[in-house]
Amino acid sequence: MAYETIIVEIEDSVALIRLNRPDALNALNAALIGELGQALADADRNDKIRCIVLTGGEKAFAAGADIKEMSTKTFVDAYDEDLFGAHVDAFTRIRKPIIAAVSGYALGGGCELAMICDFIIAADTAKFGQPEINLGIIAGIGGTQRLTRFVGKSKAMDMHLTGRFMDAAEAERSGLVSRVVPAAKLIPEAMAAARKIAEKSQVSIKAAKEAVNRAFETTLAEGLLFERRSFHALFATEDQKEGMAAFLEKREPQFRDR
């Protein structure tokens, strides 16, 4: 499918989605958000795709929501159209793993979009920030909640109240990103991680994603119960038998997603 604000490439069983509004540092406008929603939903439905990598350009993953587009909106406009709300809720319902590969600026909605993904691999050039405060607004697609869960209250408050940026080393130190790699290696590293995920049984991959996400959404006791039930349930799969047999027979497993 031809898009105007993103580029989708499918390599092996991985969909690589690139935000592509370089002149505006990939600012998230309505067109981009709509196309991204479409591409993610298509990838989620496509049986040939087993993992998704979301990236931007070298200078910016995304420099936030499109300020030009938002600048004249009134409260009623934003409330009435549920600005970003429904689209972003749909992003969080994608069941396949999504890796954010971040180079350059991931600011405001860009930082929030990266945090909606399942994990973030950062180039050493990455800069994260929630500078909405400089525009007289606050984060609107999860930044106050997700960043706080990633890095804790003190650092999240610092980021949201001062609007300062965090570099890749600080982001890794604080638990915002899972790994930092040289910029030139960002896409190969993210694609290699995606291919590794794609080799696994997709039944257990889905269960793992759901269970880790419970840690963000419920109490420890409920999350542990959810994990235990999913763990028990996976013994009903052929892939559990195959995975364990392969280990004992010292060979690679042949998972069939069953």
Ligand code: HXC
């Ligand atoms: C629209 C943007 C933009 C944005 C950059 N551009 N960010 N356009 N919305 N968020 C445009 C600039 O206007 C400029 O266009 C071009 O991209 C290059 O940007 P420059 O500023 O010239 O580049 P530079 O000097 O290198 O500075 C880079 C930057 C700066 C530090 C990232 O652009 C910046 O501060 N951007 C805004 C970051 C921000 O406040 N993000 C939060 C947005 S609010 P022209 O046409 O002049 O060349 C938000 C709310 C989230 O995200 C809530 C829900 C999603």
